[in-house]
Amino acid sequence: MQAQPTQPSITTSAGPRDPQWVDRLKEEYTALINYIKNNKSEDNDWVKLEPANKECTNWKGKCWVVHNLIRYEFDFQFEIPPTYPLAPIEIEIPSLDGLTPKMYRGGKICIDIHFAPLWQKNAPKFGIVHALQLALAPWLAAEIPVLIEEGKIKKD
Template identity: 65%
Template sequence: MVDECTRKTLSNIPLLQTRAGPRDKDLWVQRLKEEYQALIKYVQNNKESGSDWFRLESNKEGTRWFGKCWYMHNLLKYEFDVEFDIPVTYPTTAPEIALPELDGKTAKMYRGGKICLTDHFKPLWARNVPKFGIAHAMALGLAPWLAVEIPDLIEKGIVTYKDK
């Protein structure tokens, strides 16, 4: 079910070990270190392969994440704000990634611009707790969603190119 490219991407993202969420104080600090290490490795891999497509940062506590993601279509770069909060039940519960400016523009989205990951990603996440983290959510959740939805929204004229 998973293509070879996805399998390779996934194998190059470090798996996490600490089972901790924001309520777990000291363990959460350890989990955040693992999250950052996995994200740094994933971004490095993307840059090396020429597929750099997002930037993320968090608040001091590591509970609120925000940044930019982009999708290249017909040699044009479409850029979007991305944001999510870490659920209190993390890592058992995956984060709900949102692209607020696309709110209401596709059926594969919930209120607030949260992308739909229910059918494909959330069962995969559940089978891989606590090994999956934010980098995995980006690679296996947001990246495929962008690849399917953005070209469709562009073709329908719902998303248009903004020259900067």
């Protein structure tokens, strides 16, 4: 996963309880589509994502890391918090729950030290794509190789 330029800011400040949520979602989708297109064009495809409910408040996807020429793939999910976009998204990778101290119960990746302060500073301009790019991608890059080397993750 190479560092990508940060995606454009989201301009609509609305969460799932706001009447402007649909407008916010349009911006979120545009940013996600552009991010994924850019990744594919640079042969840096590492994530797939889709809403898990019609309100687009629950999302699920797959992410993958290549380590020592072996691809490791993980299901992930998140829920848009009611106070979004002021509160950051908490991404869960249930299959890795309990394997690293940089994860909370339920498989939530740790975002306290690095990403949460960045989110707070940039809310409400940050969105889903920023959580993927600036929280999930670096977490995977830092944690997955360690878990593999420790033998906690094995390729089937």
